[in-house]
Amino acid sequence: MNLLQTTVHKHLTSGHVAETKKTCVVKGDPHVKMWSQTDADGARLGLYGTYADYWLVNTDQLKVMGRIGGVSYAGDMGVVKGTAISGSLIANKVLIIPPTNNGDITLDGVTISLPFVSTEFNMTVGVTKNFQTFPVMKDRENSFTITMGTKAEILINQDVFQHLQIMVDESIVADDKGLCKVMCRDWFRCQDPICDLKDSLFVTKHDQCGEEISRVKCNKLRLKLATEDCKKLFADIGPDEKAGKVGMGIQNCIEDCCSARDQCPDRNVDGTATCLIFGDPHIKGFDTPKPDTATFSPTGTHYLVKSDFLSIQANYISDKLIKAQIEGIAFTGALVSDAGTDGKHRVIYFRPASLGSGVFLDGVHQMSCKQVEGCADPNGLFYDDPKGHFNITYGSGDDIPELLQDKRPVPQRKNVYTLTFFQGAKFLIHEGTGQSIYMGIGTRLLSGVTGECGNFNGIASDDGHASVMTANANCVSQADIFIPDGFECLAVEIPTGCKKKKVLTPFRKQCKRHFNLTGSNKDMTGTERSMLKDCMQDCCLGGTCPDKQADASDEAY
Numbered sequence: 001m002n003l004l005q006t007t008v009h010k011h012l013t014s015g016h017v018a019e020t021k022k023t024c025v026v027k028g029d030p031h032v033k034m035w036s037q038t039d040a041d042g043a044r045l046g047l048y049g050t051y052a053d054y055w056l057v058n059t060d061q062l063k064v065m066g067r068i069g070g071v072s073y074a075g076d077m078g079v080v081k082g083t084a085i086s087g088s089l090i091a092n093k094v095l096i097i098p099p100t101n102n103g104d105i106t107l108d109g110v111t112i113s114l115p116f117v118s119t120e121f122n123m124t125v126g127v128t129k130n131f132q133t134f135p136v137m138k139d140r141e142n143s144f145t146i147t148m149g150t151k152a153e154i155l156i157n158q159d160v161f162q163h164l165q166i167m168v169d170e171s172i173v174a175d176d177k178g179l180c181k182v183m184c185r186d187w188f189r190c191q192d193p194i195c196d197l198k199d200s201l202f203v204t205k206h207d208q209c210g211e212e213i214s215r216v217k218c219n220k221l222r223l224k225l226a227t228e229d230c231k232k233l234f235a236d237i238g239p240d241e242k243a244g245k246v247g248m249g250i251q252n253c254i255e256d257c258c259s260a261r262d263q264c265p266d267r268n269v270d271g272t273a274t275c276l277i278f279g280d281p282h283i284k285g286f287d288t289p290k291p292d293t294a295t296f297s298p299t300g301t302h303y304l305v306k307s308d309f310l311s312i313q314a315n316y317i318s319d320k321l322i323k324a325q326i327e328g329i330a331f332t333g334a335l336v337s338d339a340g341t342d343g344k345h346r347v348i349y350f351r352p353a354s355l356g357s358g359v360f361l362d363g364v365h366q367m368s369c370k371q372v373e374g375c376a377d378p379n380g381l382f383y384d385d386p387k388g389h390f391n392i393t394y395g396s397g398d399d400i401p402e403l404l405q406d407k408r409p410v411p412q413r414k415n416v417y418t419l420t421f422f423q424g425a426k427f428l429i430h431e432g433t434g435q436s437i438y439m440g441i442g443t444r445l446l447s448g449v450t451g452e453c454g455n456f457n458g459i460a461s462d463d464g465h466a467s468v469m470t471a472n473a474n475c476v477s478q479a480d481i482f483i484p485d486g487f488e489c490l491a492v493e494i495p496t497g498c499k500k501k502k503v504l505t506p507f508r509k510q511c512k513r514h515f516n517l518t519g520s521n522k523d524m525t526g527t528e529r530s531m532l533k534d535c536m537q538d539c540c541l542g543g544t545c546p547d548k549q550a551d552a553s554d555e556a557y
Contacts, residue, residue, distance in 0.1 A: 325434030
């Protein structure tokens, strides 16, 4: 039991009735749970606005001021970068608590050490628990608890910026003029920003005072999805809540999403579907647990993904019998950019090593990190879209776990591009003699999806190709090709020998051994029989075979 709880207990047991407590929470960039809101509402309403000093609580008995400043690493957001406390509860002295490593805690200008005990208040340091569910909140050891008898308690959970929970007697906040009581009517320009030190509790200059937080204009797709998510977030607001508060909260939420802040609810929307295409090529579709289907598609341009928001095309090139490896991957659609006047979107093209490597945006070659002088970070930023749709990094990385589940010997890759879209999609493109691609796509971006990765209907059996003879379902017509160097599919004649059981039999033993399969076909599951057949056919056709030991020079698996 802490000091406040102990005191309240004594107060209750001595025959007095304790006052109802009210709570205000200021968190993140920053969001406010006002006195009038319940804990279930969460800290939904935001300050934003101009960097300045703001009254969070402003009564005769208690004054709490927050210094709102920017932190660039968090997407140009405004946070609490210092707290000042005063009022008659602490004899009108001024307690200033800076964030971590930004100065000493002072009382009327004199440095104090913790724990601090006085007749007006006590202040301790220790672990402050996450006092409300919030995505960026963590328990922090260097956090403070400030108690003012039974009337008020302030928790400051802090690091380079601060989160506050202020709990006080209801009577104290009846005439409050701070942002815990008075709603910020203009959600982007909150009332009464203070930059003149004569009006502030702080005694040092606010270096950013008067600067306005940069607003990020939503692209059309982001705005559409953010609006849907934010309306859902506020759908549970009761009928007694004011419409203006809900409208402001939704607008504030949309701003979070547009500015790529962690508080955007899309961080927890739906799930992620994965697809992997590698080798000659093998595919783990959206609905399948691992890559157990050999495609052996015709050469030419194929849709890997074709949905309402994103299209991905790849060129399949054959260099040995019907083995078709990926050489060239391109992206377009609403996820990549807003549509131009011609109705088309930008095209991101990852050119294969056989054509000289590199990344192209609408035909313009982008310099890779390894070619830029001073690019020391092996996973350095390669390209950052100025419109905020995506970024690309380049570096080395381990092979994708799904490849290991397939038990095929694959080397570590040194040439890996990571393409990340803000709206919930991430792609790893491994570059070698051929290319492989790993996809993690937010499920809501897969509406109407078709392509080599499947239709995302939860049924694995209708993904992939029934046989090497039917692997042309996702070929792209000449009129729809947007990938550079694309071409219409060309049927490749499958060698007759590899269709015959007697030709495949010599490979059966090593494939069974490789996958730890025993017994006859009837003793195996359907998946095991499919894996065995694929492996035997791979061996016969010159593809990935257990007796082919991959090493650093074997880029095509």
